[in-house]
Amino acid sequence: MKIKTYIINMKESADRRERVLKEVSRYSFLDIEWVEAVNGKQLMEVQIEQLFDRKRFYSRYDREPLPGEIGCTLSHRECYRRLLWSDCKYALILEDDVFFQHPEDVHLIFENIDKVMVSDKNCIITLASHLLYFTKDISKIGHYSFYRFIKAVGTCAYLVNRHAAEKLLSVNKPSIVADDFEYMFRHGIYLLGIYPYLASGASSEQLVESEIIQNRKSSEMRKTSFKYRMTRFFDYKLYGLLWRLKIVKFRL
Template structure:
């Protein structure tokens, strides 16, 4: 079997691309296609207005989007389009700073994870960090457990099926950060995560710098009350579910333990 894999990479970041291609070259399971990332810093104001809903982003996150965040979201949407244009039922999305924590387990886990992706509902399986999850174990595989996820960090490595890609592309003008898994979860996409984490981005591991987070100051933006109220209610619901032990918070990453 082969898993179609899209590697997101800025054209000028050749060293990052070569590092990642070298890391994943030993996985015969992966059919890798490099997707040239969109550099949000190179987009004009007119292009930004055409491609991304910055006003809706501000209402949701109470801040302005970083140019790198916009480019990241648009780049992942290009991967979704390529998946839908193909005959594949699912794809693995990788970013060029992905690092596999347990490289010997990657193919074993991926072979079984694709079997967990339902073909008739929107599904994503993140192989990286998550911070809020439902404690019931959905699947167990040789020391790894899968959980349903409420919120997660990063998009360095995740599996997505056609239904989820179609749902995300149904938003004509995107307004989300690429890793807003909470929004995806609350809008009908079944998100799963793995424990222990199988992948991290190299910027988290502090081996290379991030190309996305280019904001150097906090925004002081007041949004209309109805949007602030919606965000406050959602926060209270999440906190309430945690207090009731319906949700749990993930402990800090420890790379030395399984």
């Protein structure tokens, strides 16, 4: 079975395109379609106003969005649109810094992924790391387990079904970072994560530079508003309670 696969790549990044093509070319079941990444730095002010809700973003995260974050979110939305234009039930979305940690198991996972993907819900399955997850596993493929999760970082490799794509595109102008899985969880997306992790992004492994990661770290150093701190305080209190009740766990 062929799996529709969208690979996000900046047209200027020929070296990353070549690297990721080498990574995925060994898997003949991936039906690859290239998606030109949106370069947030090249967007004009009027384009940003039309495509992205910066005011709501600031209200949500207590900071201005980075150009790279805007471009990243818009790039992933283009993948969702293409999925809905197709006849596919779901698609795999890859970023051009992805690499598979266990390449010998990739065929096994995708051969059986239909058993994990929930067709009647808004479902996303991340193949990379997740941070906060529910302790009861939902499904298994070989020695891999799938867990519902709340928080994760990164969008280098995940599957999204049509229902989830429709849900995420129902908002006319996005106001989130592409990997705000906590937002998705709160808005009815059924999130599943694989463990052991099957994929990783080279940026998270410090193999390539990432403007977004570097600038996020510097943003975290500044002072935040009282409203934002209180919102996060109550979130962490809730997560702490769920952890003490052994309903959720954290992965490092």
